Amino acid sequence: MSHLSILLVFLALAFTGALSELCHPQDKQALLQIKKEFGNPDSLSSWIPTTDCCNENWFGVSCSTQTESYRVFWLKLYALNLPKPYPIPPSFGNLPYLKYLSISSTDNIVGPIPPTIAKLTMLRELTVKNTNLSGPIPHFLSQIKTLESIDLSFNKLSGNLPAWLPSLPNISSINFDSNSFSGTIPDSFGSFRKGFSLLSLSSNRLTGNIPTTFAKLDVEIVNLSANKLEGARL
């Protein structure tokens, strides 16, 4: 073969190689940045830059066809065994097609929920569970109108429960168990819509009366145990 045809064959192979990678370059860049911001833990060693992030071999990553290309829509990270304490990497906000984000059972996650999470405007489920996450429930979460489920149980979160939660149009499950939330339960919590499945606020430092608005609440499971609430048990 001439040099020219060898070059052409090479170019053709390089081109098909690029085309056969399903991972969107922006998603790959965000994931690799997350890995770096988590201190390159061994638990993410399957996140190899030269491989396709949609090949089902990247730990916890799933892609699906959105619009015309594959995008990362599902991320389930657990037991990350981070080498030292890290906050949640801001780069999670650079995965705009995420519908499901779960980070759990990782002691070395510390600090508050980063504001970049508000960029995930398709997010339906947010789980950060069994970590050392701290700080309040930030108001910027109210911008994610698609949220259906929020599980922030078994962390070190504190502050008041946010009165805006029932204004998320599709919210149907909230689990804030085992944190350090304090203050009273907002009256608005009595207005979760019909079909709401779980409101779990157990093992916090909630005080005051259970709002009278709860009398009309139509929720499958309500758990207020292990707080400092007054009045009747539900």
Ligand SMILES: *[C@@H]1O[C@H](CO)[C@@H](O)[C@H](O)[C@H]1NC(C)=O
């Ligand atoms: C949080 O950090 C403490 C030490 O600071 C550690 O003992 C604990 O296991 C960590 N994880 C959780 C989930 O609290």
Ligand SMILES: *[C@@H]1O[C@H](CO)[C@@H](O)[C@H](O)[C@H]1NC(C)=O
């Ligand atoms: C709420 O759920 C309905 C039914 O699944 C859906 O059509 C609508 O787009 C959702 N709203 C938001 C803001 O995600």
Ligand SMILES: *[C@@H]1O[C@H](CO)[C@@H](O)[C@H](O)[C@H]1NC(C)=O
């Ligand atoms: C309510 O929360 C307590 C304490 O976290 C737990 O032991 C109990 O099983 C929960 N009850 C229900 C019905 O989930």
